[in-house]
Amino acid sequence: MTDAAAQEAARLKKPSWRDPRLLVGILLVLASIGGVVALVGSADQTTEVYAAKDAIGVGEALAEDSLTRVKVRLGDVEGLYFPVSAGLPENLVALQRVGKDHLLPRESLGLADELDRKPVAVTVQEGLPEQAVAGTRVDVWVALPDAGNGFSEPALLLAGAEIAQVTPGSTALGATRSTELMVLVGDTQMPALLNAQANDARIAVVWNPGGRP
Incomplete structure (x- = not known):
């Protein structure tokens, strides 16, 4: 048998379990399967x-x-x-x-x-922008009654107060529709707001798109 024929016969010979090429192939397949299983397992860690x-x-x-x-x-x-x-x-x-x-x-x-803010009802006569919904913030302005001019110049009382709830008020015949807002007020700001309400101050709110006090 020539050398070429011997080499061809060796190439076509069925590999045995002791053939290192077969062992390496099996190890590569097992490693690939293990990697896929590990990847799927990590992706399902919920x-x-x-x-x-x-x-x-x-x-x-x-x-x-x-x-x-x-x-x-x-x-x-x-x-x-x-x-x-x-x-x-x-x-x-x-x-x-x-x-x-x-x-x-x-x-x-x-x-x-642990609550540092409490909801307070504020009645607003003017219309509100559609963006003023629960979770957004508004600036609350008040104008106290003035004996000479009706009301004093509006002043900013609460900046960036968060709205907890919006409730449309009822409309009486010939009356302006009002809206009741529940705004979250800190304890330090509470006295000024309650004082304004007790003195029949005119209250207006302005949507605060920045959301910051």
């Missing part, structure tokens, strides 16, 4: 956390029936939310507004005595 069924206003108490459970991939920020597996702590209220279907962040919840 955490079940709470989300709001409907918008939750500041001061509103939290209850399981007002929440839904969703599975999400949070990665490094997982600790910022409440996992369903740990349950929801008791006596929690919303310290910040949580929008409908939004995840429930820990920083937005706390105990009632």
Whole structure:
């Protein structure tokens, strides 16, 4: 048998289990399968956390029936939310507004005595822009009664006050339609607002698109 024929016969010979090329091929296949399994497993690392069924206003108490459970991939920020597996702590209220279907962040919840803003009803006679809805901010201006001119020059009382709720008022025959806003007011600003209301001040609100006090 010539050398060429011998080499061709060796090439066509069925490889045995001891053939290093076969072993290397098997190892490569196993490594590839392991990589795919690891990739799929890491992509499916989800955490079940709470989300709001409907918008939750500041001061509103939290209850399981007002929440839904969703599975999400949070990665490094997982600790910022409440996992369903740990349950929801008791006596929690919303310290910040949580929008409908939004995840429930820990920083937005706390105990009632941690609230630094309280909702106060403000009646506004003028029309409001359509952007002035719950969760947005407005500047509240007041004009106190003046014996000589009817009302004094308006002054800014609350800057960037968050709206908690908007309730359209009833319209009497020949009367201007009013709107009642629930605005969140800090304790330091509360006396000035209550004083203005007690003295029948004229109150107006201006939408604050920047959202800053």
